[in-house]
Amino acid sequence: MDFWSNFLINLVQGLTTTLQILVISIPLSIITGFILGFARVYGNKIIFYISTGISTTFRGLPLIVTLLILFFGLADLKIYLSPFWASILGFTLCGGSYISEYVKGAIQSIEQGQAEAARALGMNKLQEIIYIILPQTLIRALPGVSNEIIYMIQYSSLSFVIGVKEIFSVAKTFNSLYFRSIEIFTTVAFVYLLLIAIATLVFKIIENKLKIT
Amino acid sequence: MNYISLIEYLPYIFEGLLWSLALVLGGLGIGFTIGLPIGTMITYSDKYTKFILNVYIWIFRSTPLIVLLFLFYWGVFPNIGLKLSPLITSIIVLGLRSGAYQSEIFRGALESIDEGQILAAYSLGMSKIQAIISITIPQALRISIPSLSNEYAILLKDSAICFTIGVLEVLTRARIVSIATGIALIPYLIAGIILMMMTYIGLKFFHTVYKKTVIPGLIEGI
Amino acid sequence: MISDTILNVVDLHKKYGDSIALDGVSFRVRKGETKVIIGPNGSGKTTLLKCLNLLVKPDKGRIWLGNIEITDPRININKIRRKIGFVFQDFNLFHHLTVLNNVMIGLVKVRKLKKHQAYKKAVDALSTVGLDNTLYYKYPAQLSGGQKQRVAIARALAMDPVIMLYDEPTSSLDPQFVNEVLQVIRKLAKNGVTSIIVTHQIDFALEIADEIIVMHKGRIIESGRPTELLSNPQNILTKKILIRNFRTLR
Numbered sequence: 147m148d149f150w151s152n153f154l155i156n157l158v159q160g161l162t163t164t165l166q167i168l169v170i171s172i173p174l175s176i177i178t179g180f181i182l183g184f185a186r187v188y189g190n191k192i193i194f195y196i197s198t199g200i201s202t203t204f205r206g207l208p209l210i211v212t213l214l215i216l217f218f219g220l221a222d223l224k225i226y227l228s229p230f231w232a233s234i235l236g237f238t239l240c241g242g243s244y245i246s247e248y249v250k251g252a253i254q255s256i257e258q259g260q261a262e263a264a265r266a267l268g269m270n271k272l273q274e275i276i277y278i279i280l281p282q283t284l285i286r287a288l289p290g291v292s293n294e295i296i297y298m299i300q301y302s303s304l305s306f307v308i309g310v311k312e313i314f315s316v317a318k319t320f321n322s323l324y325f326r327s328i329e330i331f332t333t334v335a336f337v338y339l340l341l342i343a344i345a346t347l348v349f350k351i352i353e354n355k356l357k358i359t
Numbered sequence: 360m361n362y363i364s365l366i367e368y369l370p371y372i373f374e375g376l377l378w379s380l381a382l383v384l385g386g387l388g389i390g391f392t393i394g395l396p397i398g399t400m401i402t403y404s405d406k407y408t409k410f411i412l413n414v415y416i417w418i419f420r421s422t423p424l425i426v427l428l429f430l431f432y433w434g435v436f437p438n439i440g441l442k443l444s445p446l447i448t449s450i451i452v453l454g455l456r457s458g459a460y461q462s463e464i465f466r467g468a469l470e471s472i473d474e475g476q477i478l479a480a481y482s483l484g485m486s487k488i489q490a491i492i493s494i495t496i497p498q499a500l501r502i503s504i505p506s507l508s509n510e511y512a513i514l515l516k517d518s519a520i521c522f523t524i525g526v527l528e529v530l531t532r533a534r535i536v537s538i539a540t541g542i543a544l545i546p547y548l549i550a551g552i553i554l555m556m557m558t559y560i561g562l563k564f565f566h567t568v569y570k571k572t573v574i575p576g577l578i579e580g581i
Numbered sequence: 582m583i584s585d586t587i588l589n590v591v592d593l594h595k596k597y598g599d600s601i602a603l604d605g606v607s608f609r610v611r612k613g614e615t616k617v618i619i620g621p622n623g624s625g626k627t628t629l630l631k632c633l634n635l636l637v638k639p640d641k642g643r644i645w646l647g648n649i650e651i652t653d654p655r656i657n658i659n660k661i662r663r664k665i666g667f668v669f670q671d672f673n674l675f676h677h678l679t680v681l682n683n684v685m686i687g688l689v690k691v692r693k694l695k696k697h698q699a700y701k702k703a704v705d706a707l708s709t710v711g712l713d714n715t716l717y718y719k720y721p722a723q724l725s726g727g728q729k730q731r732v733a734i735a736r737a738l739a740m741d742p743v744i745m746l747y748d749e750p751t752s753s754l755d756p757q758f759v760n761e762v763l764q765v766i767r768k769l770a771k772n773g774v775t776s777i778i779v780t781h782q783i784d785f786a787l788e789i790a791d792e793i794i795v796m797h798k799g800r801i802i803e804s805g806r807p808t809e810l811l812s813n814p815q816n817i818l819t820k821k822i823l824i825r826n827f828r829t830l831r
Contacts (some may be wrong), residue, residue, distance in 0.1 A: 331434055479673035574676060574722065
């Protein structure tokens with residue numbers, strides 16, 4: 147088989163893995179981000195410190211270090227994660243921590259004006275959060291969340307360091323076999339650019355649909 | 360597993376701090392040198408120049424750093440006959456990428472300066488270039504400091520990715536130690552802590568500069 | 582041409598998209614004269630003023646400053662603008678510079694004066710507008726509106742302009758600061774600084790103007806000495822504007 151068809155077939159396999167990782171870790175990190183974000187605003191002291199601690203740690207640690215710790219480091223403690231699930235855990239923790247920042251900001255910007263109004267309608271705190279705050283947070287945090295997801299698409303390439311056979315690891319393997327570096331990495335760059343262009347477009351459409359005028 | 364020799368290796372990991380710092384400061388410096396002129400050109404030039412520069416920005420912002428690193432280290436530089444060390448390659452790539460991000464920072468800052476000041480500069484007889492250099496850029500630089508400090512933190516985290524082409528920065532050394540001692544968790548944690556401390560110290564530094572350059576009386580929405 | 586004409590404006594036209602801002606405006610300004618332009622909002626006053634130093638490019642028409650045609654496309658407009666002092670409604674001071682540097686920057690960067698010469702001229706200009714010297718090292722954001730506008734006037738004045746243009750210089754001011762700015766403008770006009778003032782302060786216009794120009798829909802509908810306009814306004818709009826405000830004057 148010639149280089150290109152061999153490379154492209156493997157690239158598609160790698161892309162499948164990349165997409166699997168993203169499809170699982172994007173929703174998980176959004177959920178994590180919202181839980182952390184709300185915990186940071188509404189939690190009692192203990193919950194506040196735990197959620198803030200998680201968010202600060204995983205925003206401070208480079209993602210690549212997080213991945214190495216989750217895969218190699220935890221093995222020292224006899225906790226064995228597969229490369230695939232270690233990546234998903236890493237992306238979820240990192241992405242969720244960043245998303246919680248946007249969520250927190252969104253909640254606080256809404257709280258300022260509308261909490262009293264909700265109280266005046268006779269809502270209790272939980273009702274206020276569910277009916278008033280949450281729906282608006284979803285919309286207001288969206289630009290930040292979409293930004294974060296675009297980063298996640300880029301940084302999903304890092305899971306190759308713990309041995310996930312995703313698209314970049316395919317490229318790396320082919321590079322060491324064929325040394326056609328420019329073709330190989332330009333092709334991979336192109337795939338990422340395409341993924342990001344699609345994601346950007348999708349978020350634009352969603353944002354326009356949800357725009358409150 | 361050998362915890363005694365792990366302690367002996369600690370200074371070795373710490374020395375990586377200098378390499379990490381070189382990556383970050385080098386990248387930030389090159390990024391600034393590229394980003395300020397490009398951000399300025401995008402703000403003030405015609406739409407064709409704008410389009411071309413935006414293409415550069417988009418490509419370098421959207422391609423994963425690791426792909427760029429490998430593309431330049433194995434592809435671009437050897438192909439044009441440049442034998443560059445992993446460190447130099449990494450600094451250049453970090454710089455090119457940061458340049459794209461910094462262009463956006465400076466563009467945003469320049470656009471936030473009210474047009475009235477430029478008109479006032481014209482009314483004194485300044486040329487467009489004079490107005491940009493003496494009126495808008497000094498103000499834009501200051502406005503950009505918080506974003507630049509954010510860029511510093513991002514670069515520091517990205518610098519760890521340069522371990523993939525073997526730059527002897529903190530993370531690479533942690534990996535070497537982990538292989539030598541058979542212990543992974545502690546060296547990687549130490550690497551992580553060193554990088555987080557560097558982030559913290561750097562952010563403090565930027566904050567001090569921002570405070571020092573405050574324009575009395577001016578309230579900014581940052 | 583009368584020899585003491587300093588500004589000659591002939592048949593200016595300007596459109597923004599479909600809306601006409603200037604529809605054939607012509608007038609002359611003599612040396613030492615104070616011209617005041619009044620008229621309702623959107624009558625083209627500000628556009629006219631900004632055309633005079635080409636911050637807005639007229640579509641048609643010609644402008645002479647002295648014997649130089651500044652609408653000549655070959656002219657270096659930066660050389661012209663330094664001779665025309667312009668005072669903006671919103672001050673447009675440079676936020677990052679002290680009061681003194683706001684006034685000095687044009688002298689240093691444009692007229693290429695030495696620092697100490699620029700300093701001397703700046704201090705002269707600032708004392709002409711009556712700014713207290715304790716304020717020289719303050720930044721614009723630390724000043725009151727009236728102080729800001731006086732600094733802006735000093736900045737223009739320091740360049741030794743042959744004419745001063747004021748674009749609604751008191752419109753952005755809180756009422757308590759209006760007088761201090763008007764006093765400066767009055768003082769300069771009395772000292773023979775050629776001035777064109779766009780304003781809504783009709784009482785001030787009547788008091789200070791050698792000639793008032795009334796604009797409406799991009800045209801000059803009437804012009805003349807204040808006393809003439811007051812005693813015998815030809816246009817119903819002039820009458821409305823003047824009479825309403827004249828009452829408050831008394």
